[in-house]
Amino acid sequence: MTNVLDRIKAYKLEEVAARKAQRPLAEVEAAAKSASPVRDFEGALRRKVSEGRYALIAEVKKASPSKGLIRADFEPADLAAQYERGGATCLSVLTDAPSFQGHEDYLVAARSAVSLPVLRKDFMYDPWQVAEARALGADCILIIMASVSESQATELEDAARAWGMSALIEVHDGQELDRALMLQSGLIGINNRNLKTFETSLDVTRDLGARVGGERLLVSESGMATREDLAKLSGYGARTFLIGESLMRKEDVEAATRNLLSDPVPA
Numbered sequence: 420m421t422n423v424l425d426r427i428k429a430y431k432l433e434e435v436a437a438r439k440a441q442r443p444l445a446e447v448e449a450a451a452k453s454a455s456p457v458r459d460f461e462g463a464l465r466r467k468v469s470e471g472r473y474a475l476i477a478e479v480k481k482a483s484p485s486k487g488l489i490r491a492d493f494e495p496a497d498l499a500a501q502y503e504r505g506g507a508t509c510l511s512v513l514t515d516a517p518s519f520q521g522h523e524d525y526l527v528a529a530r531s532a533v534s535l536p537v538l539r540k541d542f543m544y545d546p547w548q549v550a551e552a553r554a555l556g557a558d559c560i561l562i563i564m565a566s567v568s569e570s571q572a573t574e575l576e577d578a579a580r581a582w583g584m585s586a587l588i589e590v591h592d593g594q595e596l597d598r599a600l601m602l603q604s605g606l607i608g609i610n611n612r613n614l615k616t617f618e619t620s621l622d623v624t625r626d627l628g629a630r631v632g633g634e635r636l637l638v639s640e641s642g643m644a645t646r647e648d649l650a651k652l653s654g655y656g657a658r659t660f661l662i663g664e665s666l667m668r669k670e671d672v673e674a675a676t677r678n679l680l681s682d683p684v685p686a
C-alpha cells in the first residue's frame with residue numbers, strides 16, 4: 420500500500436540522486452561554508468517564548484498536495500517581509516516542487532528580505548541535502564520521523580548540528596514521538612496533519628503534547644487558523660506554532676499575522 424508520503428519519498432530519492440550526480444558533496448560543502456552565517460532558529464523561538472509570547476514559524480507556501488493552489492500572487496520576498504512586520508519569529512519556506520510548487524530560489528529570496536531564521540521545508544533523507552540547505556542559507560531543517568529510519572534521522576540531525584543549524588523533528592503519533600525523543604534536537608514538531616491521509620485535527624497536539632517534556636520546545640504544526648486555535652493549543656502546552664495555509668489565503672498577510680498573534684498567552 421503506498422500513501423502520499425511514500426510517493427513523495429520515491430520521487431525525492433530520485434531527485435536527490437540526480438542532484439548528487441550533478442554536484443558532488445565537496446562542491447556543496449564548499450558553497451555551504453561560504454553561505455550567509457547561520458541565524459539561531461531554535462534560540463529565536465526560545466527567546467520569544469521566554470518573554471511570555473507566542474512564537475510563530477510562518478510558512479511561505481504556494482500550494483499543497485491536499486489543497487492544490489493556495490495563493491496565486493506569490494512573491495516570496497514580499498510575503499517574508501510581511502510575515503516579519505506582522506510579528507513572526509521564524510520563517511518556513513517550502514522548496515519541494517512536485518507536491519508544493521516550491522523552489523530553492525524562494526528560500527533564498529525570502530531569507531534575504533528579512534532578518535528572521537529560516538527553515539528549509541522539504542523531505543530530507545541524505546546529509547547531502549543538509550549541506551545543500553545550508554548552501555542556500557537555511558538555518559534549520561525538517562526531519563519527518565514517519566519517513567526516515569532511526570539511523571537516517573541521527574545522520575541528518577548530526578549533519579545539521581555540524582553546520583550549526585537547528586533541526587525540527589516532526590512526529591504525528593506516539594511511536595514516532597518515542598523515536599524522536601531518542602534524538603538530541605530540542606525542537607519537536609507535532610504535525611496535526613497526517614501526511615499519509617491528510618486528515619487534520621488539533622487533537623493530535625492535545626494527545627501528544629504532554630509527552631514532549633520541559634527540556635524540549637513543542638511546535639504545533641498545521642491546521643490552525645484563528646486566535647482561538649492558538650489559545651486552545653496553548654492549553655495543551657504549545658507556545659510555538661507552524662502556520663501556512665490560513666495566513667497565505669489572506670489578502671493582507673501582515674495584518675493577518677499581527678491579528679493572529681495579538682492575544683496574550685493565557686496564564
Ligand SMILES: O=P(O)(O)OC[C@@H](O)[C@@H](O)c1c[nH]c2ccccc12
Nearest residue numbers: 610640641642643661662663664665
Ligand atoms: O498550511 P498549514 O495547515 O498551516 O500547515 C503548515 C505546515 O505545518 C505544513 O505545511 C507541514 C507540516 N509538515 C510538513 C511536511 C512537509 C510539507 C508540509 C508540512
